[in-house]
Every structure is written in C-alpha cells, then in structure tokens.
Amino acid sequence: MIRKLRTGTFHTGMVLLSLLWLGPVLWVILMSVRSFDDIAANGVGSLPHSFTLDTYRQAWTDGGELQALVNSLLVTVPSVLLSLGLAAIAAFALSRYRIPGRRTILLLMLAGNLLPPQILLIPVQKFSELTGLYDTLLALIAVQVGFGLGFYTFVLHGFMRDLPGEIQEAATIDGAGPAQIFARVMLPLTRPALAALGALSFTWIFNDLLWAITVLRTDDRMPVTPALLALQGQFVSSWSVIAAGTVIAAVPTVAVFLRFQRHFISGLAIGAVK
Amino acid sequence: MRKGPFVTDFDPGRRRFLGHLGLAGLGAIGAGSLLSACASSASGPSTGDASGAVTIQSNLSSPQAKTAIEKLVESFNKQGKGTASVNTIASETFRTQLPTYLTSANPPDLYTWYAGSVANDYASKGLLLDVSDVWQGLTEYPQSVKTLSTDASGKQVFVPMTNYWWGFFYRKSNFAKWGVQEPKTWTEFLALCETLKGKGVPPIGIGLGDTPWVASAWFDYLNIRVNGAPFHRELLAGKQRFDDPKVKAVFTRWREVLPYFDPKGKAYPFQEATTALLAGKTGMFLIGTFFADAAPKDALGDLDFFRFPIIDPAVPVAEEAPTDGFFASAKTRNATGTKDLLRYFASVEAQEEYVKSSSGIVLPVHPKAKAADSPLVAKGKAMLDSAAELTQFFNRDSTDALQPTADTALTKFIDKPDQIDAILREWQASAEKVFKG
Numbered sequence: 001m002i003r004k005l006r007t008g009t010f011h012t013g014m015v016l017l018s019l020l021w022l023g024p025v026l027w028v029i030l031m032s033v034r035s036f037d038d039i040a041a042n043g044v045g046s047l048p049h050s051f052t053l054d055t056y057r058q059a060w061t062d063g064g065e066l067q068a069l070v071n072s073l074l075v076t077v078p079s080v081l082l083s084l085g086l087a088a089i090a091a092f093a094l095s096r097y098r099i100p101g102r103r104t105i106l107l108l109m110l111a112g113n114l115l116p117p118q119i120l121l122i123p124v125q126k127f128s129e130l131t132g133l134y135d136t137l138l139a140l141i142a143v144q145v146g147f148g149l150g151f152y153t154f155v156l157h158g159f160m161r162d163l164p165g166e167i168q169e170a171a172t173i174d175g176a177g178p179a180q181i182f183a184r185v186m187l188p189l190t191r192p193a194l195a196a197l198g199a200l201s202f203t204w205i206f207n208d209l210l211w212a213i214t215v216l217r218t219d220d221r222m223p224v225t226p227a228l229l230a231l232q233g234q235f236v237s238s239w240s241v242i243a244a245g246t247v248i249a250a251v252p253t254v255a256v257f258l259r260f261q262r263h264f265i266s267g268l269a270i271g272a273v274k
Numbered sequence: 275m276r277k278g279p280f281v282t283d284f285d286p287g288r289r290r291f292l293g294h295l296g297l298a299g300l301g302a303i304g305a306g307s308l309l310s311a312c313a314s315s316a317s318g319p320s321t322g323d324a325s326g327a328v329t330i331q332s333n334l335s336s337p338q339a340k341t342a343i344e345k346l347v348e349s350f351n352k353q354g355k356g357t358a359s360v361n362t363i364a365s366e367t368f369r370t371q372l373p374t375y376l377t378s379a380n381p382p383d384l385y386t387w388y389a390g391s392v393a394n395d396y397a398s399k400g401l402l403l404d405v406s407d408v409w410q411g412l413t414e415y416p417q418s419v420k421t422l423s424t425d426a427s428g429k430q431v432f433v434p435m436t437n438y439w440w441g442f443f444y445r446k447s448n449f450a451k452w453g454v455q456e457p458k459t460w461t462e463f464l465a466l467c468e469t470l471k472g473k474g475v476p477p478i479g480i481g482l483g484d485t486p487w488v489a490s491a492w493f494d495y496l497n498i499r500v501n502g503a504p505f506h507r508e509l510l511a512g513k514q515r516f517d518d519p520k521v522k523a524v525f526t527r528w529r530e531v532l533p534y535f536d537p538k539g540k541a542y543p544f545q546e547a548t549t550a551l552l553a554g555k556t557g558m559f560l561i562g563t564f565f566a567d568a569a570p571k572d573a574l575g576d577l578d579f580f581r582f583p584i585i586d587p588a589v590p591v592a593e594e595a596p597t598d599g600f601f602a603s604a605k606t607r608n609a610t611g612t613k614d615l616l617r618y619f620a621s622v623e624a625q626e627e628y629v630k631s632s633s634g635i636v637l638p639v640h641p642k643a644k645a646a647d648s649p650l651v652a653k654g655k656a657m658l659d660s661a662a663e664l665t666q667f668f669n670r671d672s673t674d675a676l677q678p679t680a681d682t683a684l685t686k687f688i689d690k691p692d693q694i695d696a697i698l699r700e701w702q703a704s705a706e707k708v709f710k711g
Contacts, residue, residue: 217375229364235564
C-alpha cells in the first residue's frame with residue numbers, strides 16, 4: 001500500500017516536473033501556429049484564437065532560414081570534426097606520453113577556458129581582419145575550433161588517462177607505433193566520450209550567437225541564430241514567425257541529441273567512478 | 275557547462291531597443307581611440323576598385339522596412355548610375371556592432387542610422403564621410419533638418435530620409451463610447467484622465483517592462499512643454515544640470531498625472547501596452563508611430579492621436595520627430611557612388627516609394643514628397659509642420675550611453691515619486707560620469 005502510494009506520488013511529481021520543463025517548448029510551438037493579428041489583438045500569453053502554418057513559410061522563405069541553416073551546418077560540422085580530432089590527438093599525447101611540461105600545457109588550456117569570451121571579442125575581430133578572414137565562415141570555424149579545443153582536450157585527457165596501460169603495452173609489443181595505437185586502439189575506446197562531446201559541441205557551436213556576429217557582417221553568411229535575431233524588427237516583431245523560426249532551428253540539435261542520446265548519458269558518467 | 279552563457283545569450287524578449295548593455299558598452303570601447311588606432315594599422319590601403327557596388331549596412335530588419343529598402347535599391351540600380359546592395363542586420367546586432375563596422379579596415383560604405391548628436395559623435399572621431407556636396411543639391415530641405423545633419427565642425431555628415439512623430443494615441447471608437455474629446459491643454463488633459471478613471475478605465479497606458487526607454491518620451495515632452503526645447507537640448511548635452519529646479523518642475527507636473535497611469539504598465543513591454551490600448555483596457559498611450567506595426571490590421575483605421583497637451587502657452591511648441599537616414603564611412607572606396615546613392619535617397623521619388631512600400635507610419639523628410647494618403651498621417655505631418663522646433667528623442671538628442679541613466683531615474687520616479695530630490699541628484703551624478711566619458 002505504502003509502496004503504491006510512493007510510486008504514485010513519484011510519478012505525479014515527475015509528470016508535473018516534466019510539464020514544467022516542456023511548458024516553454026509547448027508555448028513556443030503553440031505561438032508558432034498563431035497569426036500575427038491574433039497575437040497583436042490578444043497578446044503573446046493568451047490561448048490561440050487562430051491556426052496557421054504560414055508562419056513557417058515566412059520564416060523559411062522571407063526569413064532566409066534555408067540559407068542560414070546551410071551556413072550553420074557549414075560551420076558546425078567542420079568545427080566539431082576538427083576540434084574533436086585535434087583535441088583527441090592532443091589528449092592522447094598528453095595523457096599517454098611523458099611530454100615535458102604536460103601538466104602546465106593542460107592547465108594553460110583550461111585557464112584559457114576560464115577567460116570570459118566577452119573580453120576577447122575585439123581582439124578576435126581585429127585578428128580576423130588582420131588575417132583577411134573577417135566576414136568569412138572560415139573565420140567562424142577557426143574561432144569555434146580555437147575556443148573549444150582546450151575544454152575538449154581536458155575532458156578527453158581525463159578519459160584517456162584512465163584507460164588501462166596494459167592495452168597500450170600489448171599494442172606496442174605487437175609492433176604498433178604511436179599513430180597506429182592512437183587510430184586503432186585509443187580512438188575506438190574513446191568513442192563514448194567522443195560521442196558525448198560531439199553532441200555537446202554540436203549544440204554549443206550551432207547555438208552560438210556571439211562569435212557569429214563578431215566575425216561576420218553580411219546577412220547571407222549569417223548562421224541560424226543571428227538570422228533568427230534578424231526576424232525581429234527595430235521596434236515590433238512578429239513573434240509567431242520568430243517562434244516558427246525557432247522551432248525550425250531547433251530541429252538539427254534535437255536530431256543530433258536523439259541520435260547520440262545513449263552515448264551522451266553513458267559518456268556523462270565517465271570519470272564519475274574510478 | 276562552460277558555454278552556458280553562449281546558449282542563453284539568444285534571448286529575443288530582452289534584446290530590445292537598448293537590450294544588451296554589456297555589448298553596447300563594448301561597442302563604445304570599439305569606437306574609442308584605442309581601436310581607431312588599431313584599425314589603421316590593421317591593413318594598408320585597400321585595393322578594391324572604386325567603381326564597385328556600394329554596400330548599405332541596414333538595420334531595417336522588420337519585414338516591411340526590409341522590403342522597402344530593397345525595392346529602393348533595385349530602382350536605383352535600374353537607373354544605371356551605379357550599383358548598390360543591401361545587407362540587413364538584426365537591429366539589435368547592428369546597434370552593438372556599428373562602431374566595429376565603422377572602425378574596421380574595409381568597412382561597408384553606407385549605414386542606416388540617426389541624425390543629430392549620434393551622427394555628430396561618430397563624425398568627431400573622423401569616421402564619417404563629408405557629404406556637404408550632396409547637401410548643396412538639397413536646397414529644398416528646411417534649415418532644421420540641415421542643422422540636424424551637420425556636425426560640430428560645420429560640415430554635413432548625414433542625409434535624412436524619413437521621420438515619424440510621437441503623440442497620445444487612442445481608439446476613436448473608444449473615445450466615442452466614453453463620450454470624451456481630445457484635450458488641448460494640460461487642464462483639459464487632467465479632466466479627461468479624471469473622467470476615464472471614473473469610468474473604471476486606467477487613463478494612461480505605458481509599457482516599461484523590457485522597454486523602460488518609453489518613459490523618456492514623458493520626460494522629453496514635459497521638459498519641452500515646461501522649459502522649452504533649447505533648455506532640453508542643453509540639458510541633454512551636459513550644459514545644464516538634472517538637479518536644477520527647472521528639471522524638478524517637470525516632475526512636479528508628472529506627479530499630477532502619475533495616479534492615472536496604468537498600474538500594470540510597469541510589468542509589460544510597450545508592444546503589450548499596445549494590445550491593452552487596442553482592447554480598451556487603457557484610454558490612451560504616449561508612443562511613437564512605430565507602435566502601429568504591433569496593431570492588427572483591422573484596428574489601424576480606428577486609431578487617432580492628439581498632440582501632447584500645452585502646459586505653458588508662452589513656450590514655443592516643439593515636437594519629437596526622430597529622423598532616420600544614412601551616413602557613410604569616411605573610408606569608403608567609392609565616395610562618388612555612395613554620394614550618388616545618397617542623392618537618390620534624398621530625392622522626392624525615392625522617399626515616396628519608400629513610404630509607400632514600408633507599412634509603418636513614416637513621413638518623408640523631403641518637404642515636397644507626398645506622405646501616405648491617410649487622415650492619420652496627414653494629421654501627424656501637419657503637427658510636425660506647425661511645430662516651432664523639433665527634437666528627436668532622449669537618446670538621439672544625447673547619446674545611447676546617457677539613456678540608461680534616464681531609464682533608471684524615471685523608473686525609480688514612477689515607483690517612488692516622493693524621493694524625487696534624491697533621484698535627480700543621483701541622475702546628475704551618473705550623467706556626469708557619462709559626459710566625462
């Protein structure tokens with residue numbers, strides 16, 4: 001009896017909690033199918049008095065969301081691959097070999113991450129101009145890789161350090177060089193961590209707004225977050241179109257998360273228990 | 275989560291007019307000497323060809339205004355005098371990034387922005403192109419507009435295209451239902467408020483949540499009605515003090531109407547205050563014409579407005595008319611093409627075309643260009659034409675940096691009108707910091 005009550009309370013509580021989490025999402029979806037006049041007449045908070053899917057068309061065509069999504073993926077995919085690849089190599093070297101000053105290198109990388117990005121906006125903008133990359137997607141990729149690298153290396157280092165040394169020794173005895181050990185032993189073993197980091201970094205880079213508006217200034221090169229911002233007018237915004245645009249922009253990250261969900265949960269627990 | 279702030283940085287609701295002060299402050303640093311020095315060393319003279327397309331960096335991101343400027347550029351391109359392309363940036367991004375655009379080594383040629391002290395500010399840093407020779411052809415423009423477009427050293431740096439007006443907007447059908455008339459004087463205005471309050475309607479709508487700058491319209495108007503426009507300009511330029519008794523007199527007037535403000539107005543932004551006005555939940559609303567963009571189309575015909583009531587008949591009547599237009603970068607590689615485009619934007623046909631295709635209620639600045647054909651617009655234009663003096667708006671007549679000091683002071687005053695002396699002292703102190711820069 002008590003157990004039943006306990007389960008019941010637990011489930012009711014959890015349902016309410018999930019509703020609390022899902023509430024804003026549902027609200028955005030509801031808002032995205034309302035017409036402009038409905039929102040203007042009844043306010044953003046009211047229940048829908050209209051139904052339209054035209055908002056999605058407006059966000060897609062007038063808002064230029066197709067181009068923005070393409071730009072976003074052009075930035076995000078190479079950035080994720082490049083930063084994770086470089087971070088994995090660095091982590092491998094730092095964790096498995098006695099490189100002089102490896103602790104300092106790692107701490108330095110981590111220290112860079114503790115710096116608030118805001119104070120680096122102007123240097124980054126000026127530097128991208130100096131190198132002639134300003135206002136190109138390449139600049140954005142470089143910035144994303146540069147800023148992600150320290151953190152990814154740190155996480156992967158922690159993971160690789162805990163892999164048993166015997167595996168590496170066995171591979172060495174079998175005649176494998178460092179490159180082979182890295183590619184054929186370490187990388188497959190690091191897969192859960194890579195998948196978790198991949199999903200995380202995808203979301204971070206995809207959702208980034210700050211760096212995009214710092215190094216880009218042409219509208220048709222903007223990724224999806226600044227493009228969403230551009231749906232706002234100077235004074236008045238069509239909230240339903242913005243909501244529709246937001247829903248569209250959320251699809252890629254949700255897809256990536258669903259795909260990597262399993263790895264993500266197992267990956268997060270990595271390093272929790274020694 | 276290291277990147278937490280990145281994700282939450284996109285928060286459309288709060289990124290309004292003066293949204294991200296952090297970023298705005300950064301922009302201000304960008305405009306500083308530090309960076310202009312950097313920029314010149316960033317790369318040598320650019321090697322692009324001088325006959326290339328003129329790029330317009332535009333903050334007109336609302337769909338109608340965006341279409342309107344794009345159409346305009348299209349017709350310019352058809353004339354064969356040169357080519358231009360528009361680059362539309364979210365207005366909030368534009369505001370924070372404008373100093374960066376202007377100081378970059380290879381900046382866009384032309385920018386949408388404001389006349390007056392804001393343009394003058396950039397001009398004093400040597401960032402703006404001298405467009406005095408464009409103005410030699412603009413003989414029909416009134417002197418007041420030319421003054422607005424002139425910088426401190428006496429050359430013209432700005433070419434205006436449109437302006438709009440502020441007033442007390444209301445629904446005609448509601449005023450008829452309540453049996454009330456437009457007031458002309460302050461006494462009539464107070465009587466109107468009393469009547470509406472008696473009918474259970476909060477007389478004065480306002481929206482200060484997320485858009486606290488709306489309160490500055492009240493300060494501007496009361497100041498230009500009580501003390502006159504010249505004093506107002508001097509005050510905003512740092513030549514008068516905010517703790518002056520004349521400024522206190524402004525707040526004495528404001529206290530007379532404070533009980534009639536919609537108590538809910540502190541919580542929601544002006545867009546929702548618009549909704550409340552249209553639903554008859556408030557009587558009237560002191561706001562700029564841009565608010566009509568937030569109104570459903572079927573309500574537009576029912577809108578009307580009256581001018582801010584006269585308080586002291588001896589003070590020459592001034593109105594707020596924020597002027598929008600263009601300035602060009604001093605580093606443009608195609609000065610001839612840029613100036614040709616500016617000449618086109620200043621022409622009657624360009625302004626008429628722009629006004630026609632942008633749905634917002636805007637007025638062309640060219641005195642001969644016809645405004646949109648509606649009684650409301652005709653009334654607004656007549657009001658501005660009859661005004662002895664024009665001001666713009668608090669931040670446009672001072673700086674974006676001074677605006678937050680006003681927001682703080684005015685919001686505090688609305689909350690605690692008793693503490694006005696302390697509030698004004700504090701305002702003066704923070705304004706001094708801004709002026710010292």
